Amino acid sequence: MNFKRIFSGRFIQLFSVVILSVALLGGAYFVGYKVGRQYPEKLVLEGISNPSANESSLDFNLFWEAWKKLKDTHIKGANVSEQDMLYGAIAGVAGSFGDQNTILLRGDNGEAEKFSEDINGHFGGIGAEIGVRNDQIVIVAPLKASPAEKAGLESGDQILKIDGEFTRGITVNDAVKKIRGPLGEAVVLEIYRDGWPGPKDISIKREEIKIPNIDSKIIDGNLLYVTIYTFNGNLSRDFRDVVNLAVSKHVNGIILDLRNNPGGFLQTAIDLAGWFLEKGSVVVKEQFRSDPELTFRTTGSGALKDIPMVVLINRGSASASEILAGALRDQRGVQLIGETSFGKGTVQELDPLSDGSNLKITIANWLLPNGQAIEKNGLKPDYEVPFTEDNLKDGTDPQLDKAIEIVSGKK
Missing domain, CATH: 2.30.42.10 (PDZ domain)
Known part of the structure; x- marks a missing residue:
């Protein structure tokens, strides 16, 4: 399978956000509609994709019956194009999975293009x-x-x-x-x-x-404070400057701030983990419906693996943020500080259709190295520290204060 992974689940989207073959709904749909109207006999497709005597039959006559009734009877029937009805049908199939992340992105109205703009920041x-x-x-x-x-x-x-x-x-x-x-x-x-x-x-x-990528600075006690805002395609390159700063300053510790980071590209999270973990360490596994699990490991140098560190998370930390934080916790015992993360742990594949539309399809769940599923669970911090509206108003940050305390070894 050629996985075109776009998320660490996101968009959730930077906003963020059908398993029927294109041949079935792209070609057979139009042909079937014409045939169904001219010859309204029973239309049967076996098993939907690969006909087999062992698979149950599906009667599509019901579909064409509903199509005709809606087109002929609805008050807006004369104004809604058959193309819009086709897209509505595909979107309905996507919606039948009860998964908000599996959707149709239409090419004719700019949805697919806008989504591409979103994930490119x-x-x-x-x-x-x-x-x-x-x-x-x-x-x-x-x-x-x-x-x-x-x-x-x-x-x-x-x-x-x-x-x-x-x-x-x-x-x-x-x-x-x-x-x-x-x-x-x-x-x-x-x-x-x-x-x-x-x-x-x-x-x-x-x-x-x-969307900015990253900020970094030296704070109390020669600590490197790194804030990552999104895991987009440029972060792996930009993070090299952070590594150079950490090495040149011989920092005593690292605070990695992933708060309000909604995610981005899976490979970017794996690239960053490679700076903090031994080469070959498991970062995350993808659990598919039927295929074997796919394991992703670090390939980096581990240049920062011996520097003490903590990670800040909150309810806005999702997908790629949770993958990186979870891998550091499971593989290095890095402590998490803040609030329980969002819990976005599914893998989406972006599949293009022949008309320029795209299907965004959930194909797998993410499992952390310890086997924990991220989806709807999130990561629970080792130190639960709330951040209130009063903190926002007066400019205080108790979560960062706790991180400084822990990584400095003051507790």
Whole structure:
């Protein structure tokens, strides 16, 4: 299988976000529709993809019956094109898996192109990673220096409405489409946060979003403080500057800050793990439906493996962030500080269709080196340290303070 992995689950998307063959729905669909209308006899496809006498038959006559009734009877039947109905059918098949991360990205309306812009770290919007928890759209993480961060959005915030429209039950992809819009125009989000007496409307002006990779600096006691904002394609290259700084300054410890980092490319997480772990160490495993597990190991030099370190995580740490933090915990005993992470641990494959559309399909679960599944579980920190609104207002950071304390050996 040729895996075109785009996430450490994300987008979750930087916003982020059908297993029927293209031949079935790309070609047979149109042919079948024409034949079904001219000759409305029973149409049977065996087993959907590879016909076999041992597989059960599926009667597609029901499908064409529903198609015709909708097209002929619905009040908008004359206005909805057969192409839109086709896309709706494919999206419906994707939705039948009950997986918010398995979706159709249409090529004709720019969805596929916008998604490509998102994962390459350059797009327009409010700059927030979003996901779904308990059928409700939530903020996974506001991106660094984004309109969402400036507006005060936080990880875990529930988006109840987008421009007055309720969001409960909609997909991440649909929410993204509603939030995005012309640059310079505002979108109004009705937000509810745990502890608030009620929801609040927050107006956010859309901007072009450029996501930074990484910041690093030397802090108290010759400690290297490294903040990673996203695991995009440039991070592996940029992280070399961090390694050079650590080696040249002979740092006493490293604090790796993965808070509000929604993820990105799997290979980038593996590349970074290679600086901190012995060569050949297991970083993560992919567990498929039927194929054997696929194990990913480090190939790096391990140049930073002997330097004491801790990792900061919170509710906005997802996918690639959780993979790296979990690998460091399991393989080196690195302690995690902050709050339980988001729990995004599935693998998506981006498969192109013949018309320029894409299918984003969940194909596997991630397992950490100790066998823990990330999905919906997240990583529980060794030191649970809350970060409150009061901390945000007064500029204090108890989580970072705890990290300095631990990596300095003061406790």
